[in-house]
Amino acid sequence: MKIVFLLHNAYAIGGTVRTTLNLAAALAERHDVEIVSMMRHRARPRFTVDPRVTLVPLVDTRERSPDRELPGFGAPAADFPVEDKRHGQYSRLVDVRVREYLAGPGRGADVVIGTRPGINVYLALFGPRRALRIAQEHLRHDAHGKALRRVLARHYRRLDAVVTTTRADAAVYRARMPLPGVRVLCVPNIVPAPSVAPSDHTAPVIAAAGRLARGKRFDLLLEAFATVAVKEPDWRLRIYGGGAQRERLEAMIGELGLAGRAVLMGPHSPIEPEFAKASVVVSASDAESFGMTLVEAMRCGVPVVSTDCPLGPAEIVHDGVDGRLVPVGDAAALANALLDVIKDGPGRRAMGRAALESARRFDPGPVVARYELLFAELAATRGRRACRRLQGRLLPAVRRRVRRARRRLRRRP
Incomplete structure (x- = not known):
C-alpha cells in the first residue's frame, strides 16, 4: 500500500x-x-x-x-x-x-x-x-x-x-x-521509546518544554515555582523551548528573585535526554490538543504534573498514579502538587515506574494497527458512505423545498 x-x-x-x-x-x-x-x-x-x-x-x-x-x-x-x-x-x-x-x-x-x-x-x-x-x-x-x-x-x-x-x-x-x-x-500520536535510560529521580530538577507562547503559561509556572523555591531551596526549574515570550519570561525570573534557580534553556531536540535528567516534568498550559511533552516525559520514567486543560492531559495522565492533574490557571494548586511530588520520594519513584508502563500505549505497534484497521474499514464501506454523503447533500435541499411549498400553501386563500 x-x-x-x-x-x-x-x-x-x-x-x-x-x-x-x-x-x-x-x-x-x-x-x-x-x-x-x-x-x-x-x-x-x-x-x-x-x-x-x-x-x-x-x-x-x-x-x-x-x-x-x-x-x-x-x-x-x-x-x-x-x-x-x-x-x-x-x-x-x-x-x-x-x-x-x-x-x-x-x-x-x-x-x-x-x-x-x-x-x-x-x-x-x-x-x-x-x-x-x-x-x-x-x-x-x-x-x-x-x-x-x-x-x-x-x-x-x-x-x-x-x-x-x-x-x-x-x-x-x-x-x-x-x-x-x-x-x-x-488515534493518538506515536511516541517511540527513547534511547536514553529512565530518570533515577535523584536530581532536584523540574523540567518543562514547549513554545514560549502565552497559551503555554510559563508565567504561571514561574509563579508556582516561586512558591516551591522558598520551601525547597535545592530544586531548580529548567524550561526548554524558544518563542516570542522569552524576554518577558526572563524579566519575570528576575522580578521573582529566581535568577539561577529558573533557567530558560532554549530549544533542545530530542528533548528526552533532558527530561531523563529531571525528577518531575510540568505543564501549565491553558489548552493542549494532545500533550506530546507529557508522553515524552513519561517515556523517560518521569512523573508529570499538568493542568487539567482541554483536551489531552486527562487522556494521558492518571491522576495520582503516574502524575498529577490540577485546575487550569491556578498557580497555588500547581505549586502544591509540585511540592507533594517533591517531598514524597518513594511516591515519586512509584509514579515514575507507573508512567513508564502507562506510556506503552503510545508504542508504534498499537497506533499503526489502528490506522491499518481504519484503512480497511474505509475501503470496505466506501460505497455505503458515498450514499450517506449524497443523502447529506440532498436532504437539506429537499427540506428547504418542502418548507417553501408549505409557506406558499399557507399564503393561499
Whole structure:
C-alpha cells in the first residue's frame, strides 16, 4: 500500500512534524510511505527522516532557489484558505505544485493524509478520487476560528475520515461539525521509546518544554515555582523551548528573585535526554490538543504534573498514579502538587515506574494497527458512505423545498 502524507514543512521543528515522521517511519515497516513537504527552507530536515520514507519537497524557499524567480512564488495562494493562519506562508506556486503532484505522482497513492486544516482543504479539492483521503487534526476543534470552521465543514464533507488526537476532540467534531459519510475518530500520536535510560529521580530538577507562547503559561509556572523555591531551596526549574515570550519570561525570573534557580534553556531536540535528567516534568498550559511533552516525559520514567486543560492531559495522565492533574490557571494548586511530588520520594519513584508502563500505549505497534484497521474499514464501506454523503447533500435541499411549498400553501386563500 502506498501512503502519502501532506506536511506543511518537513524541514522545520514542530510537534506535527515530529509526530508525522514517527507515524511515517512506523508505517514504512510494511508500506510504501512518502512525505510531501509543501515547502523547504533548508538543505536538510532538523529531525531524522527514516531512510525508508521518501521525502518530496514541493517549493524551495531558500535564498538562491530557482523557485523564487517564478511568477507564482510571490503571488498569494488562492486555493489554500485565507482563514488558516498559515495563509501568509503559502503562495500560488504552492497551490499549483500541490495540484500537479496529486494529479501526477500522487495519483498512485492508496491513502493520502493531510496534517493541517489548509492542507486538508487541498486534499479535499485535489486529492485523487481512488485514494482514501484522511484529514488529521493536530489542533483542537475550538482552537480554529469560526470562519475557518465553516470552511472546514464545507470541505471535510468530501473526505473519508477526520482523525483527532483525543477522544474528547473527536466527540466535539461529531457534535459540532456533522459530516455525513465521513468517519470521525481518535488515534493518538506515536511516541517511540527513547534511547536514553529512565530518570533515577535523584536530581532536584523540574523540567518543562514547549513554545514560549502565552497559551503555554510559563508565567504561571514561574509563579508556582516561586512558591516551591522558598520551601525547597535545592530544586531548580529548567524550561526548554524558544518563542516570542522569552524576554518577558526572563524579566519575570528576575522580578521573582529566581535568577539561577529558573533557567530558560532554549530549544533542545530530542528533548528526552533532558527530561531523563529531571525528577518531575510540568505543564501549565491553558489548552493542549494532545500533550506530546507529557508522553515524552513519561517515556523517560518521569512523573508529570499538568493542568487539567482541554483536551489531552486527562487522556494521558492518571491522576495520582503516574502524575498529577490540577485546575487550569491556578498557580497555588500547581505549586502544591509540585511540592507533594517533591517531598514524597518513594511516591515519586512509584509514579515514575507507573508512567513508564502507562506510556506503552503510545508504542508504534498499537497506533499503526489502528490506522491499518481504519484503512480497511474505509475501503470496505466506501460505497455505503458515498450514499450517506449524497443523502447529506440532498436532504437539506429537499427540506428547504418542502418548507417553501408549505409557506406558499399557507399564503393561499
